[in-house]
Ligand SMILES: Nc1ncnc2c1ncn2[C@@H]1O[C@H](COP(=O)(O)OP(=O)(O)OP(=O)(O)O)[C@@H](O)[C@H]1O
């Protein structure tokens with residue numbers, strides 16, 4: 003009975019969410035295609051966008067890459083920098099939180115770098131590495147690195163004294179306390195850091211491509227702007243939004259499997 | 268009777284133990300010269316007012332805190348640091364939320380490098396003993412307060428320590444569950460006798476459970492008085508002997524500051 007109510011209310015909210023999208027698209031379509039409030043060259047109607055989207059999936063004009071190709075190019079670079087940031091950032095945050103000397107050694111440098119937004123690195127990286135893949139991977143790395151470190155650090159610091167006492171009374175060594183008590187405590191926070199880092203990476207890759215690139219979704223958008231093709235710009239934005247949402251969704255599934263013993267809402 | 272008690276093995280001997288915390292601002296003396304003995308398989312309740320230093324005293328006995336002066340000997344060995352021969356049961360929040368019941372109960376043996384098969388077999392025995400058969404794969408969030416405490420007891424037992432310290436283990440439970448858990452602890456202890464030092468700020472709980480109640484003073488804490496409880500078990504809260512003892516102990520205990 004309760005199960006049924008739950009399903010019912012879930013469906014109701016799903017309909018409500020769908021309605022917001024439908025209403026939005028309808029207003030857009032009505033004001034562009036019917037009322038013609040904007041010129042197609044400024045803001046095309048939704049039907050044009052869908053057409054362009056389908057065409058652009060396989061056609062390389064005008065920027066030299068298909069939508070699929072550009073998306074893959076962006077994802078590849080974003081993921082490379084992102085994965086490296088996790089591999090370096092998470093252990094670093096954990097070690098800083100657990101070992102005082104590491105904290106003392108790393109902190110001054112880290113505190114100095116932390117407030118610099120990832121995309122502020124782009125000009126310097128272009129000067130050093132040119133507009134190729136390397137400069138973008140480094141920018142993504144720096145962007146994603148900060149939340150990985152900060153959240154891992156905070157997570158380890160959440161370790162409860164009483165849990166450490168329990169560990170100690172069972173004869174756990176300092177290293178065992180870290181791996182069997184502190185890291186499991188930190189895991190939900192580490193996962194949050196990884197999730198935040200994913201969002202920032204995705205933003206940063208598009209920003210980097212807008213500024214300097216020869217392929218990718220940002221590059222495609224920039225090219226389309228140069229030749230006044232708002233339909234392609236919007237297609238690019240849709241792809242950015244969809245891929246971002248997809249990656250966050252996949253990470254959510256991973257998180258559910260990794261983080262145990264909490265109520266999953 | 269008294270002679271027989273003396274012949275029994277001494278499990279814990281504390282001599283002139285004091286503990287002072289030194290922080291940047293001030294030094295506070297929490298334990299002021301406590302000497303006491305606990306015999307093998309005895310259940311001793313430490314009863315004292317709130318914030319008098321009960322937890323500190325247990326931590327010192329367990330080796331989690333260093334005594335400022337004095338000496339503690341558990342099972343013939345001087346206590347210098349925590350060790351697997353001294354188990355601990357805390358209030359409800361001490362379970363590892365990321366481990367299942369089985370994972371929690373296995374934790375001690377796992378730290379000592381006992382094989383998975385052997386430790387799970389042993390854990391199963393203690394999970395059964397505390398009445399949680401069928402909940403091996405549940406996580407602590409899925410359990411009630413009383414069940415969590417059962418896991419805590421099983422976890423401490425599973426490491427087969429010579430002494431069990433319990434720091435207000437039923438303090439967070441509602442009254443009904445608390446009575447139930449007191450009976451459960453008695454049942455478990457009758458079946459698997461261990462030396463238990465049980466901290467409580469509930470006078471009835473102390474009399475209901477213990478062979479001996481040690482009343483502590485306010486901070487810096489000392490032993491105020493000791494009571495041997497030789498009422499037959501299971502005890503009855505409204506038995507005249509019980510009530511008389513309760514009256515007696517209430518009259519000597521300090522009020523919380
Ligand atoms: N590490 C520490 N450093 C400084 N002071 C401490 C420390 N640990 C405990 N204290 C102080 O010692 C006093 C006694 O604390 P303790 O927790 O041992 O008392 P308690 O009798 O267990 O209290 P409760 O009834 O709340 O359980 C408290 O006032 C506390 O502030």
Ligand SMILES: [Mg+2]
Nearest residue numbers: 321322323434
């Ligand atoms: Mg306490």
